[in-house]
Amino acid sequence: MTQFDVVIIGAGAAGLMCAAQAGYRGRSVLVLDHAKQAAKKILISGGGRCNFTNLNASPANYLCHNPHFVKSALARFSQHDFIELVERHGVAYHEKTLGQLFCDDSAKDIVQLLLTECDWADVKVQLRTEVTDISKTAEGFRLSANGEAIGCQSLVVACGGLSMPKLCATPLGYQIAEQFGHTILPTRAGLVxxxxxxxxxxxxxxxxxxxxxxxxxxxxxxxxxxxxxxxxxxxxxxxxxxxxxxxxxxxxxxxxxxxxxxxxxxxxxxxxxxxxxxxxxxxxxxxxxxxxxxxxxxxxxxxxxxxxxxxxxxxxxxxxxxxxxxxxxxxxEGYRTAEVTLGGVDTDELSSKTMESKKVPGLYFIGEVMDVTGWLGGYNFQWAWSCGWAAGQAV
The missing domain is CATH 2.40.30.10 (Translation factors)
Incomplete structure (x- = not known):
């Protein structure tokens, strides 16, 4: 059985951010995704230019059953922190309207930023990989990935919601949450x-x-x-x-x-x-x-x-x-054209500081799979960066 400190299911915005942060802390990190390409949702966002954050992002811009949940992560890694990261990588950007920031050139610049961060942090990203048979062990978790047994201390669920099934969206994140006793608040299409x-x-x-x-x-x-x-x-x-x-x-x-x-x-x-x-x-x-x-x-x-x-x-x-x-x-129009999924893993059962499950030590949920939904205009990406960063400091 191959062993890692951290396994992250989902190579999207939140998952890659979390992976890089954990890697920089010296953790051995494996990111798994069943898609052929990492961060496909980033690539098509903002008309191909990725509205990667919003200058006005605040807790007031998010829907969540517990409106206080988002405060800690947004304060600890804000839009200004991500903008600094964008500038450090030399990505040119501009403000459109209402504080929305877009890449001058292409959404590929944001994906490359994340993959470069993961590379620098010695993170392994493995695509075209189906995850099955997850179980809790004394040391952490055991899972099967394309039939290969993998063990880890911390397991991060970052595999998104149900929106845009053409981008390979699946209910896997909710299934894992339910397997470990978590409540799933009713889901429906949002920003649609x-x-x-x-x-x-x-x-x-x-x-x-x-x-x-x-x-x-x-x-x-x-x-x-x-x-x-x-x-x-x-x-x-x-x-x-x-x-x-x-x-x-x-x-x-x-x-x-x-x-x-x-x-x-x-x-x-x-x-x-x-x-x-x-x-x-x-x-x-x-x-x-x-x-x-x-x-x-x-x-x-x-x-x-x-x-x-x-x-x-x-x-x-x-x-x-x-x-x-x-x-x-x-x-x-439903999940087919929805930009986000409303509802998801109940945040009352997660730590607002680390995104760790209060029910299962070592299990984390980040990104769209959680019951946190931002407004249109870069707010959902900012939540991905903020919660991914927060989990990355803890896993």
Whole structure:
């Protein structure tokens, strides 16, 4: 039986970060992954440029059954610590919007950074390897990898969630957690586009490809002001992906279609100059023309009304129609296109400092397999770096 101090299942963001940190501490480390390529999710992220962290990352940007759980790891290895690592490796990057940092060139730069760190730390990364038959031993753990017996003192589960099955996502992490008595909080797709019922989809059929800035609000009052994109399946864009993590089946999502405009003041000003201009013509200066046409068909606006006829009552009704516009998702596109998996291993059963199981000494969980989900915009990668680093100091 081959023996290592640490075995990490999963060669993704969290797993590779943990491996390098443990290796630098002089631990013998083996990383196992069933995929042909390490960190495939990093490679496709951010349109191939990897939104690797966010300047604004804080505990408030994470969903977790225990909201205090993320505080320790984020404080001990912050976005600024990862940025320093990126700069040390000479990776050029830029800020896009809302604090999001992207590689100038390619997501491959982040993968190479991690693999270089692992190489410098004498970590062994073994791909195309199926892990089976994990058991607890007096010394730690024994597992079978492609039929080979491997022993270790510390076992780190970093094999991700269920999102993007085309990238070889599996439920292995949850199965290991359950095997060792851990609670799995209900999982579902997060940061994912909405689908619509056929009648609603028919109304928006002409809008596929149309984008605009909105404020999207969930039933619990959570709001995100970003872009919305109409698709041939329903609704997408950053505002929708963000709010999807807070949406529950059966609930409406409320859109403010004019989040950037003081509508009454704008229309009053235009009415003074062109009192006979129709409402639909005026609104087409503020919203995509095709959307204005759909709003007219839905009876949300009286498009032929001249601006001079917009009295206080009509203005109030118009404002309500456009700032409290309800949509009725019938579901999401599911794990196929979801960027993350909500739910997972209950963090109440893990140490917030080390990510070690409170039930099984030497067993650790990091990354997406845990019940920690960040907002869209680099927050999930930052959690991978933070929790991976924290576990790497302890294994």
């Amino acid at each position: 586009p909405f689908t619509l019922d056929k009648p609603d989809l028919a109304q928006y059929a002409e809008l596929a490809g149309v984008s605009l800035s909105v404020t999207a609000e969930s039933a619990d009052g959570t709001r995100f002001k970003e872009a919305l994109l109409f698709t041939h399946r329903g609704l997408s864009g950053p505002a929708i992906l963000q709010i999807s993590s807070f949406w529950q089946p059966g609930e409406d999502v409320t859109l403010n279609l004019l989040a950037d405009t003081d509508l009454p003041a704008t229309l009053r000003q235009w009415a003074e100059k062109q009192p006979n201009q129709t409402l639909k013509t005026a609104l087409a200066r503020l919203l995509p023309k095709r959307l204005v046409e759909v709003l007219g068909q839905q009876g949300k606006i009286d498009g032929d009304l001249p601006l001079r006829a917009l009295d206080a009552g009509r203005m109030q009704k118009l404002l309500a129609s456009l700032s409290q516009y309800p949509v009725h998702p019938n579901g999401t």
